Amino acid sequence: MKPAVRQLTVADVGAYRALRLAALADTPEAFGDSIEDARLRPPAYWHDLLNGLPDRVFFGAFAGGRMVGSMNIVRQKGEKQCHKCMLYGVYVAPEGRGTGASQALMDAVIAAAHAMGILQIGLGVGVRNEAAKRFYQRAGFAAYGTERRALIVDGVFVDETMMVKFLDAE
Numbered sequence: 419m420k421p422a423v424r425q426l427t428v429a430d431v432g433a434y435r436a437l438r439l440a441a442l443a444d445t446p447e448a449f450g451d452s453i454e455d456a457r458l459r460p461p462a463y464w465h466d467l468l469n470g471l472p473d474r475v476f477f478g479a480f481a482g483g484r485m486v487g488s489m490n491i492v493r494q495k496g497e498k499q500c501h502k503c504m505l506y507g508v509y510v511a512p513e514g515r516g517t518g519a520s521q522a523l524m525d526a527v528i529a530a531a532h533a534m535g536i537l538q539i540g541l542g543v544g545v546r547n548e549a550a551k552r553f554y555q556r557a558g559f560a561a562y563g564t565e566r567r568a569l570i571v572d573g574v575f576v577d578e579t580m581m582v583k584f585l586d587a588e
Contacts, residue, residue, distance in 0.1 A: 420518040421479040421486055423526045430478060431464045433485040437478075441488075441509035447544055447571045448509075475530045479510065479519040486514030489523040491531055491539065503531055505541040508550070524557050528585070537586045542568060542578035551579060559583045 426434055435456075442453035468476055473495070479487035487510035491503040505527065510519045531539055542565060543550045551561075559581040568578035 419481065420522060421481040421514060423477055423479045423519075423522040425526075425530070426468050426476040426478045426488075427470065428465050428468050430485070431461070431468055434468060434476070434478065434488065435464045437485050437488055437509065437511065438507070440511060441507075444511075445509070447569065447576045448547065448550075449507075450569060472534075475527070475534075476507070477523050477526045477530075479514060479523050481514055481517065481519070486511045486517075487519040487523055489527050491527050491536075493534060493536060501535075501537040503534070503536045503539055505539050508541075520553060521557075524553075528557075528583075531585060537584065539583045539585065541581050543581060545577045545579050551581075554581050554583075557583065 438451075439453060439456055442449055442451055442456055446453065467474075473493040474490060476490040477488065478485045488507050489505065489509075490507045491505055494500055494502045494504070508520075508523075510523075528539070539559075541554065541559065543554060545564060560583070561579050561581050563580045565578045565580055567575045569576040
């Protein structure tokens with residue numbers, strides 16, 4: 419069964435934090451955060467993420483009453499860059515994979531970006547993460563470059579493929 423997707427609110431803080439920590443443990447090379455840093459953040463940090471500010475939107479995918487995936491966008495700041503946002507926090511737990519959760523989350527993110535008047539969505543994905551790059555390509559993202567040494571995980575550099583989707587070209 420396809421998970422239900424909805425925008426997260428402060429009522430989802432516990433579920434979001436738990437999923438985020440699971441994501442950081444499962445695929446540390448996919449995120450700029452470390453699990454150690456995330457664990458140390460106070461409850462107010464998690465609350466502030468989901469407090470409904472107009473420049474960011476967090477979505478969760480739910481199956482069987484449990485959050486199994488997340489995806490969010492953050493609008494760029496300033497007059498010259500506010501037409502853009504970045505896609506962050508993309509993760510689907512193993513039990514949510516193959517259920518359509520990723521596509522449902524992406525559909526929700528794109529709809530929210532359109533509603534915010536955003537014209538392009540950018541992202542960075544590990545160069546070795548072929549499954550994620552294929553998913554993003556199917557969603558209409560195109561690679562435009564590589565950020566070398568984007569992250570360092572356990573002493574190993576991780577390069578990222580930079581991708582963009584132009585919403586006004588649809």
